[in-house]
Amino acid sequence: MSDDGGRDVEAPPIISVRELTVRARDRVILERVTLDIPDRDVTGIIGPSGCGKTTLIRTMNRMAERSGGLAISGSVRYRGQEIYAPEVNPVLVRQKIGMVFQRPVVFPMSIFDNVAFGPRLNGLDGDELEAIVLRSLERAGLLGEVGSDLDRPALELSGGQQQRLCIARALAVEPRVLLLDEPTASLDPIAAQRVEALLFELRREYAVVLVTHNLQQAARVATRTAFLYQGRLIEYDETKRLFETPREKLTENYVTGRFG
Amino acid sequence: MIRDRGAGPTALAADGAELAAVSPRLRHRLRLDGIVRWALLGAFAAVFFPLFDMIYWVSVRAVPKFTLATFTEYQVGNAGGLAAMIEGTFVLIGLATAFATSIGLIAGIYTAEYAPPAVARIGRLAGNVLAGIPAIVIGYFGYFLFALYTGWGYTTLGGALTLSVLMVPFVYRTADLAFSSVPASQREAALALGARRHQYLRRLAWPIALPTVLTGVFLAMAIGLGETAPLVYTAGWSNTPWTGLFSPTSFLTGAIWLFYEQPPTLGALLTLAFQAAFLLIVIVVALNLGLQWLADRYRRRLRGLGA
Numbered sequence: 001m002s003d004d005g006g007r008d009v010e011a012p013p014i015i016s017v018r019e020l021t022v023r024a025r026d027r028v029i030l031e032r033v034t035l036d037i038p039d040r041d042v043t044g045i046i047g048p049s050g051c052g053k054t055t056l057i058r059t060m061n062r063m064a065e066r067s068g069g070l071a072i073s074g075s076v077r078y079r080g081q082e083i084y085a086p087e088v089n090p091v092l093v094r095q096k097i098g099m100v101f102q103r104p105v106v107f108p109m110s111i112f113d114n115v116a117f118g119p120r121l122n123g124l125d126g127d128e129l130e131a132i133v134l135r136s137l138e139r140a141g142l143l144g145e146v147g148s149d150l151d152r153p154a155l156e157l158s159g160g161q162q163q164r165l166c167i168a169r170a171l172a173v174e175p176r177v178l179l180l181d182e183p184t185a186s187l188d189p190i191a192a193q194r195v196e197a198l199l200f201e202l203r204r205e206y207a208v209v210l211v212t213h214n215l216q217q218a219a220r221v222a223t224r225t226a227f228l229y230q231g232r233l234i235e236y237d238e239t240k241r242l243f244e245t246p247r248e249k250l251t252e253n254y255v256t257g258r259f260g
Numbered sequence: 261m262i263r264d265r266g267a268g269p270t271a272l273a274a275d276g277a278e279l280a281a282v283s284p285r286l287r288h289r290l291r292l293d294g295i296v297r298w299a300l301l302g303a304f305a306a307v308f309f310p311l312f313d314m315i316y317w318v319s320v321r322a323v324p325k326f327t328l329a330t331f332t333e334y335q336v337g338n339a340g341g342l343a344a345m346i347e348g349t350f351v352l353i354g355l356a357t358a359f360a361t362s363i364g365l366i367a368g369i370y371t372a373e374y375a376p377p378a379v380a381r382i383g384r385l386a387g388n389v390l391a392g393i394p395a396i397v398i399g400y401f402g403y404f405l406f407a408l409y410t411g412w413g414y415t416t417l418g419g420a421l422t423l424s425v426l427m428v429p430f431v432y433r434t435a436d437l438a439f440s441s442v443p444a445s446q447r448e449a450a451l452a453l454g455a456r457r458h459q460y461l462r463r464l465a466w467p468i469a470l471p472t473v474l475t476g477v478f479l480a481m482a483i484g485l486g487e488t489a490p491l492v493y494t495a496g497w498s499n500t501p502w503t504g505l506f507s508p509t510s511f512l513t514g515a516i517w518l519f520y521e522q523p524p525t526l527g528a529l530l531t532l533a534f535q536a537a538f539l540l541i542v543i544v545v546a547l548n549l550g551l552q553w554l555a556d557r558y559r560r561r562l563r564g565l566g567a
Contacts, residue, residue: 063452095454105449107464108562117463118453153561166449173453 044222160191368435414496434476
């Protein structure tokens with residue numbers, strides 16, 4: 001792990017998806033999707049509603065199988081290890097690959113207890129726990145705002161703060177990858193901007209995968225962007241290139257707002 | 261501000277008739293509204309009149325005759341107090357609540373979280389059926405099982421176990437409901453943090469579900485308190501101090517049932533019957549107030565929890 005800030009282009013991907021197909025009873029949600037997620041960078045996933053982008057990230061930390069009735073085939077590797085291998089425990093996968101949802105899902109407890117939830121599952125307590133809670137809040141840019149009163153009920157925070165709390169809570173488990181499913185869709189523009197800036201900041205330490213409806217958002221924060229349409233990966237490229245000189249007609253139509 | 265916008269104040273003034281003239285149609289509607297309002301009030305009063313009348317009827321016969329002896333003395337013949345019945349009621353309800361809560365809660369959590377859908381459906385149906393079985397039938401069941409089959413005869417333990425059979429579906433149904441209605445997003449978020457299912461249940465679902473579970477426990481207690489039928493064939497009767505789980509005991513509802521039927525020459529017993537009824541009403545009111553208080557407290561804590 002080099003920490004000099006320079007990104008090695010040849011670095012192996014942190015997640016590699018190969019020929020991933022997800023079927024529900026009556027239809028195909030994802031069809032033979034193959035892509036690599038680079039470490040320490042923001043990867044955007046765009047596409048119209050129902051294109052399978054949420055399912056795609058939910059397969060990356062084995063949350064998809066919980067929806068029941070889904071047949072998942074193909075391969076998803078995390079740092080070279082197949083996460084769907086029979087000996088792999090999904091609980092450990094989810095600790096390495098965190099997830100943040102569209103609407104902030106705050107637990108009905110204090111700010112501290114929210115962030116401490118994950119570390120406590122692993123038996124952390126005392127000073128060590130407090131340090132990790134403070135560090136996570138700091139990383140999520142929330143510590144300055146909530147200040148010393150971490151015993152306040154988290155449900156009293158604003159929507160934007162709640163979403164950053166969810167990010168802090170995910171970070172407290174010390175994942176390597178953070179999957180975010182339209183994390184700003186339910187926020188007002190200013191709160192959304194703060195979350196966006198935070199994601200851009202987090203790419204220094206984490207692989208960030210951002211599913212978004214908002215094309216400008218992808219353009220602003222994602223280094224590479226994948227365009228999904230009807231369960232297929234249409235195009236995956238440097239974001240600038242995808243938006244400015246798309247290779248595929250479908251991509252061009254979507255990024256120029258002709259449908260979606 | 262309005263004046264700035266245009267025509268000036270005179271343009272806004274209505275000529276008297278515009279707001280005062282009531283058409284026949286409108287008058288008819290107003291009259292109908294009045295009738296409906298009285299009908300609603302009447303129905304509302306009809307629901308609560310029996311309750312208040314009953315409380316009054318019991319209170320005037322019970323309250324003036326309360327003395328310390330009512331609570332401390334044991335009834336002998338046409339004298340004494342309700343000490344044995346109060347002891348018995350607390351022991352029976354305490355034990356039955358403990359049994360019904362532990363079993364109902366575990367079964368409810370299983371139904372909500374672990375059971376395959378078909379099993380959960382059967383469980384819920386069975387719970388509803390059990391809640392609807394007449395108390396007297398449960399009393400006979402308890403008699404055959406806990407008095408005859410075990411060879412215990414009339415015992416406090418047998419009474420409490422029978423009473424818990426009657427109470428358990430209320431705990432079970434609310435526990436199932438409480439855990440089923442924790443928002444799915446909360447579970448998702450906990451699992452995405454790497455929680456195992458039991459960790460999710462203990463650390464997140466339990467605090468959210470607790471107020472609802474308590475509602476069920478209180479409801480079961482209130483229902484159990486009011487029952488006589490499951491106890492008369494199982495707990496037996498005893499107007500002497502309580503001596504243990506395997507001895508018979510008396511209970512407040514039994515005092516009402518037994519003493520109210522006595523001839524007028526035994527007037528003290530009739531008073532004890534009313535006093536037992538009064539005590540039960542007080543306990544049930546206290547349970548409900550406690551429940552209200554708990555519910556308010558938790559609602560405040562959970563406010564804003566998205567579905």
